[in-house]
Amino acid sequence: MASISVIGVCLLCLCSLSEGAQQPHNSSQIAPGSFLFPLTHPSSWPSPSGKFAFGFYQQGSGFAVGIWLVVGTDQKTIVWTANRDDPPVASNSVLQLTRHGELVLINEQGQKKFIISNSNNAFVSFASMLDSGNFVLYNEKFQGIWESFNLPTDTILSDDGNLLLYPANTESGTTDAYWGFGASNLGIKYHLYLDATGLLVITNTTTGKDLKNDEHVINYEFEGHGYKNGTIYRATVDVDGNFRLYSHDSDDENGKLKPSVLKWSALIDPCDIYGFCGLNSYCTLYDDQPNCLCLPGSKYVDMDRTMLGCLRNYSEVECQGGKENTTRYQMSNMSNMMWGGIPYSEAETLMEECSKSCLEDCNCGAALFQGDRYCTKQALPLIYVRRYEEETNIAFFKVGMSTGTESNNQTDQIPIPVNPLMGVDNTSKKVIVQVLVITLGFIIFICVAIAISGFYIFKIRVLSYKRLTEVNGNLGLADEELALRVFSYNELKRATNGFKQELGKGSFGAVYKGALNKGKKLIAVKRLEKLVEEGEKEFRAEMQAIGRTHHKNLVRLLGYSAQDSKRLLVYEYMSNGSLADLLFKAEWHPAWDERVRIAVDVARGLLYLHEECKSPIIHCDIKPQNILMDEFWNAKISDFGLAKLLMPDQTRTFTGIRGTRGYLAPEWHKNTPISVKADVYSFGVVLLELVCCRRNLDVSVRAEEIMLSTWVYKCFVSRELHKLIVGGEEVNKKSLENMVKVALWCIQDEPALRPSMKSVVLMLQGITDISIPPCPTTMSM
Missing domain, CATH: 2.90.10.10 (Bulb-type lectin domain)
Known part of the structure; x- marks a missing residue:
């Protein structure tokens, strides 16, 4: 209770x-x-x-x-x-x-x-x-x-x-x-x-x-x-x-x-409890303790919380002519398996035919061969999977060729204690002494190597810093062009009370709350804490990206500090936290009209970055955590540390993968040029999260609702968009349909199919009509 x-x-x-x-x-x-x-x-x-x-x-x-x-x-x-x-x-x-x-x-x-x-x-x-x-x-x-x-x-x-x-x-x-x-x-x-x-x-x-x-x-x-x-x-x-x-x-x-x-x-064996292990994983006992292991062809959703279940560790290949591309898959088998759920296919056949039938079937993720000729086929994800020693069933799992059969029997993953002296004659004192001497010598060698490496790393960092300060000089940006205030480190340390109140933490450092003018003006101070080169790149990227920009839907950069090796950026303070806090953590969610307004605010901010700046800017990390709310609940885009600036006449650029998993456009993984359409894809994912007030990936819901984009498209096709609204909230049906259609257009796999942010703003405002979006090909993943 x-x-x-x-x-x-x-x-x-x-x-x-x-x-x-x-x-x-x-x-x-x-x-x-x-x-x-x-x-x-x-x-x-x-x-x-x-x-x-x-x-x-x-x-x-x-x-x-x-x-x-x-x-x-x-x-x-x-x-x-x-x-x-x-x-x-x-x-x-x-x-x-x-x-x-x-x-x-x-x-x-x-x-x-x-x-x-x-x-x-x-x-x-x-x-x-x-x-x-x-x-x-x-x-x-x-x-x-x-x-x-x-x-x-x-x-x-x-x-x-x-x-x-x-x-x-x-x-x-x-x-x-x-x-x-x-x-x-x-x-x-x-x-x-x-x-x-x-x-x-x-x-x-x-x-x-x-x-x-x-x-x-x-x-x-x-x-x-x-x-x-x-x-x-x-x-x-x-x-x-x-x-x-x-x-x-x-x-x-x-x-x-x-x-x-x-x-x-009621139950002696904890593995008999349905749902003890999540989707695509099975329960087994080790030293009388239950363990959740992934099925072949899958990996843990979270390695630290294995009970949450597993996801595919390979990408699906599109069916050809109604049949699976068998050159890209193979079948892995395990014995003594059972699982829950209702199979979509049942037939009498031979064991070899059961495996082959599942391999060629686009819908089949696993097949179970029972008795001597009974075959049932199941789509992923699998639920209530358990291994019983008394069962004689053979289970076949479809896996990508890249994964091989490395997970055929994951009971091998359970650590087994190993004797470090195994194979050594323990009765021989001479051998034991030799082992100890060799081990001690190896430890001394490692310590010396670490000490020497640490010394040279320190020297390299010092030289790197000197080189950066000599080459960068004035950071490559004229202060008069940026119109930013230059702060001393001690001034910002006093303003933040010794960096006491942390507002959040990112990949390159933490953000702290501070106050200027005797507490009259609140600020947010971002202190970069990574290695010199990485911190300097983040610092310069953020300065170049928003140093000259000024828009009501972008968090404003007020100044900076570049004293010695310390790098700090000073922003306006956003009193109402992030959009992620509102959607995923707060006791209440914003009303529908407020969510629509937030979507338009973010779209206008991206439109400014893409089309209205002197040089186009790709933000590269649009997500709810980087959308902050001011005291009037206006949405503003923040965190430009990963942003990529284009030349005035440039539309695409090559760059390494940047951003956050779940919001990355498919082209990031294809080694193809990146354009502003990568931000449009990320915005589409955020738009779906705004509609449903939940994360894009949530393993705590029903299997068909885990991937938000897939569930939304199914509801859209079946005309059941009301299922997406939390708590039965009354919303404008036309506005809801428009929001969903815009989001589905934004997350199309092909960048050319995605609308520009100017078109997105007009569609969200109801100024232009929205055609029916096709199904993104990644929906089947």
Whole structure:
């Protein structure tokens, strides 16, 4: 109940016992008008025994509202959280119980948000935190009109209940279930009940009788149960997706609850949990610990978080004549494999024909050969993949020729301890001494080599700096042409209070908040921290790119400092952060009209760079993180450290790859000349993120929605653009369609098909008509 699980798990057949809202003890009554605060007293309302409490608890850097078991003197075991999908609230928030039976959260801006809403709209006489762990609202007749047991999340206490484990965000919970009680024909008059002895029992809601035979007791293998005064049982869907039963015994010495003890779990093998490993990966045990490994032809989405799944490590080749180009692919096989999902093709055939059929099929990503002649084919991504030793299936995976068969059996990737003296006769002291002497000599040699290398690197850097200062002189730019203020290093150090408040960090250094004119003018100071040559290139690129430019949709460069080897750039301060913060991190998203206006602002800024400057400028790194919002919520393009300047009569240039993955135009990878159309592609990706208020790549959503561009095009073709809008927001359908069409034109693979930024501005403003865009060829990747 406490927090969102890494693997979302749901419990079906929800209901609660009628005795859950029993009459409270008078001393625990909470009157309407009462308040709770995160840091000051009172921060919670306890139950009569003090074993449960309702109120604010610490969650990350903020606070959440919930119910917890008081374990020991200062430990909390969270058993219920209100609106647990919402982000944490600030420390100066206030929680109020109103007379209308609503718990209202008031944030630091004075805005109200309902934590608990009384759907009956009945008068509330008081509330109470009960010793059962149930928080209840009562009317003047002492009747419960709302209770937390009716809204369980991931924990069942000894008076509330429900059933069935399956991953969240699946279209059909029953077909994706990986554990269940197996009593599917009981009907809606039965529900799950955790009794006072720790047994999970199916109960008849009509007669109130517990069906405590082996057929209707779930955890019958849990032995030694029995009622014990002061013991509290709780059943929890843990963060790994397993359903477990815990007990908290009472400490006879001080009356406090002891830490929890595991009594029973639904699944013994964690790899049996669907969704434990992400798409295109499978679960296997190593030293009794679950590991997620990539299937052949794929690589981890994030090497540091292997549970997120895997993506292809090769590029798809376009089908020719309805058949796959078999010269660019080959099949890799693994034994004892199974996976979930419904195959799109099933046939009886030979094993060799099963593999060949998948290789030639453009839609096939993997095939499973079962028995001696049964073949099923599946499109990627694969879900719920597991390796079972008792299975005799053969799985075939289509991989690019460049990947070979290096991942045929990824259990080989698990590190195996190696004896450094393997092969040496350990009984021979002479051999051991020789090994130690050689090892010591090698270590000394390495240390000497590092010392010499460090000395020469230092000398080279010093000489490089001297050469740069001699050659550059005045940075190659006349101050009178730039009209920029020259600051001293100490002046900017004082302005930023010793570079204390960091606003953000980029590839070449960090940006700090500062103030000039005795705090009257706020500034942002970018301090370059890379090697001399790289830092100098970044410094000069940014100076040349925006030193002479001035546009309301470009962040303005105010000055610089070039003292000794220190390089700093001074910008106007953007008080409302980046577009990335608004779209991906904020509690609320900008309204539709605001998002359209932001898109036009960014388009106008790019139009100025591409067509209205003396020399055209390719920004090369357009993304939400580089679009900042000023105090009036105007969008401005920033971070020109990777920008490329063209000659006045030049339209294209050769340069190495610059920018951020996910926003790069295809031509960056083809070693072809780069034009301003590379920025148009990046803008198209940003435009899609503006429409949907999510990142271009998101592995936390359904498989068909992971790649934003692919999902948007499918919705566009099927005339279901309303699915793209978060939370069912009311938007202008014509405006939405125009935004999507402009974005799809911008992300075309061929630069010639992409519109100019002037055309983009006119299309976004509704001045010119927009034709139907074709499908970008990268959509199938």
